[in-house]
Amino acid sequence: MPLPAxxxxxLAGMALTGTTVTLRRDQSLFLAGDAASHVYRVMAGCVRSLxxxxxxxxxxxxxxxxxxxxxxDGRDAHLLSAEAVGDAILLRFPRRQLEAEAxxxxxxxxxxxxLACRSLETAQxxxxxxxxxxxxxxxxxxxxxxxxxxxxDRRFDLPMSRQDIADHLGLTIETxxxxxxxxxxxxxxxxxxxxxVELRDRDAVETASGDCAA
Numbered sequence: 001m002p003l004p005a006x007x008x009x010x011l012a013g014m015a016l017t018g019t020t021v022t023l024r025r026d027q028s029l030f031l032a033g034d035a036a037s038h039v040y041r042v043m044a045g046c047v048r049s050l051x052x053x054x055x056x057x058x059x060x061x062x063x064x065x066x067x068x069x070x071x072x073d074g075r076d077a078h079l080l081s082a083e084a085v086g087d088a089i090l091l092r093f094p095r096r097q098l099e100a101e102a103x104x105x106x107x108x109x110x111x112x113x114x115l116a117c118r119s120l121e122t123a124q125x126x127x128x129x130x131x132x133x134x135x136x137x138x139x140x141x142x143x144x145x146x147x148x149x150x151x152x153d154r155r156f157d158l159p160m161s162r163q164d165i166a167d168h169l170g171l172t173i174e175t176x177x178x179x180x181x182x183x184x185x186x187x188x189x190x191x192x193x194x195x196x197v198e199l200r201d202r203d204a205v206e207t208a209s210g211d212c213a214a
Contacts, residue, residue, distance in 0.1 A: 018093030023047075023084035030071070031081045038092050039071040045088025046159040049073065049080040050167070060168040063160055065149055071095065085160050133210055138169040139179045140209035143189070147199055154199040183208070 021040065023029060029040065029047060040047075047064040061080055064070045072095075073079045133141065142165065150156035158165070162180075166173045183189045188205050190198040199205055 017097075018091040021090045021092045023088045023090070025084060025086050027084050029082040029084065029090070030078050032078055034078050036071060036074045036076060036078050037095055039069060039095050039098050040082075040090045040092050042066050042068050042070070043089045043091055046085040047082055047088055047090070048085050048160065048164060048168075049082045051080055058167050059170070060164055063164075063168070065159075085164065135169075135171050135175050136179050136182070136208055137210040138171065139165070139176060140183070140188075140205050141211065142169060143197060143199065144202075144205060144209055144211075146197075147202075154202060156197055158195050158197055 018041075020043075021029070023045070032051065042064050044066055047070060049061045049064065049070060051059045051061065053059065062070075063085070064082075070082055071078070146158060147154060147156055160168075162176050163173045165171075166176045169176070180189075180191065183205070184191055186204070188199070188201050188208060190200050192198065
């Protein structure tokens with residue numbers, strides 16, 4: 001099937017075709033060290049990229065939502081593993097097809113360059129969050145990021161578990177649950193369900209993130 005336009009990614013209009021991949025909850029898409037021969041676009045659901053530590057701990061590097069590309073984390077082999085958070089549908093196409101399109105089309109090459117720049121910016125922001133922010137600031141920043149990725153809506157779903165969030169932010173699940181409860185008591189957020197979040201006071205959440213100027 002053809003690859004739908006990648007709005008906002010600078011890759012719209014690329015003549016790419018691929019096959020559909022369906023994953024069940026926690027099913028692996030690829031493992032670190034596997035040949036990086038394909039690129040994937042999330043069509044439905046959520047996929048997490050992660051690294052497993054020697055002691056069994058894991059670090060969730062990123063959550064990939066519908067419209068996101070993944071599989072470009074290494075040149076010849078994947079640096080990270082990827083697995084479905086819940087049931088997910090992806091479009092898979094050969095990496096060489098993407099590279100050939102970039103050689104053929106200057107706009108496509110520019111799109112890939114923009115994508116690489118955004119990935120670098122995301123990684124740099126993540127380093128700041130993990131290295132400089134308190135636990136509450138990390139979670140507030142994460143909620144703002146997820147709201148932005150949901151189109152700026154103050155009501156959005158979190159497809160990932162609290163443990164996923166903890167492993168993403170370098171926290172314990174107990175700390176994440178405690179801060180969610182703290183934000184709810186303070187009136188910053190509402191939690192209509194375990195995965196539904198409403199930013200009741202977005203300005204207060206932004207202040208809690210530590211990103212506002214004093």
